[in-house]
Amino acid sequence: MIQHDVELKKFDLHTNDILKRDFYKDRVVESCPLCGSTWHIKYGFFNGIQRYKCKVCDKTFSRTTNSLWSYSKKNTRTWIEFTELMTENKTLKFCSEKLNISIGTAFYWRHKILQALSIDTTPDSLSGVVHIGKVIIKENFKGCRDKEILAAATPREDIWIIGAKGQEDSMFVKPIFKFKYQWDKVAFNEKVYSKIDEKSYIAPYGDRYINLVAMKHNRNKSIKIDTEYRIKYLWPNLKKWLSIFHGVSSKYLQRYLSFFIIMNLDKVVDYMDLIYERLFEGNRFIKTDEIRIRSSLF
Known part of the structure; x- marks a missing residue:
């Protein structure tokens, strides 16, 4: 007798397993994620994914350890669909309803992806004709419930964001300093000018300080x-672009700017390119309880 599977639940399970194996098959594990040792051996498979054993700390790990989706209870297809919706700039509410996940889960997933993207979006150098401009925005404390922080931040200061584009298909868009009473030449030189090749030509846009540089x-x-x-x-x-998210807290600003950079490159990137080329390289994992920890904007 043949057992029927009208809702294709078993098919979905197999599809997810195949997708997961395919994503991780080429992921390179260079060292133990626990102790950092490079001395490890192959230690069998689990659900078709290679496992390893560290010869120093004796712990086991796999190609999925410390990847973006590590320890997630949701299946691979849901993560892929969420990444696609994110590239379409869909709201958290829309993603929540579409994928049957909570808004809280959608928020943390968005920031896991943004954090992964922020690791290597900033170019190491800018050469050729380097176009430089600036954006000034006010500090934003969206979601902050700490009255002391809000009181200390009144009035809210201006955040200077510098954007730069060289001849390569890469962009530099980064918060540099808070503008109080004067231009922070030291911060600009350290974070922007130090990346510009001395033989390059700087094309300034709309700022007297950048014009002088x-x-x-x-x-x-x-x-x-x-x-x-x-x-x-x-x-x-x-x-x-920021208005799509109905305001972005300053402590998360750099993560969003990293996503903004990718959306503005010459290279056309779809959600699958994003997953294979950026989200599955190296250690991209961040714990959920670390996402909201306030870190320095600069």
């Missing part, structure tokens, strides 16, 4: 360049 760097020479509209219109584009 450009004049000094370019030694007063001037060349004809094409306008980089992603930098020229950085402020309206970023403002419109």
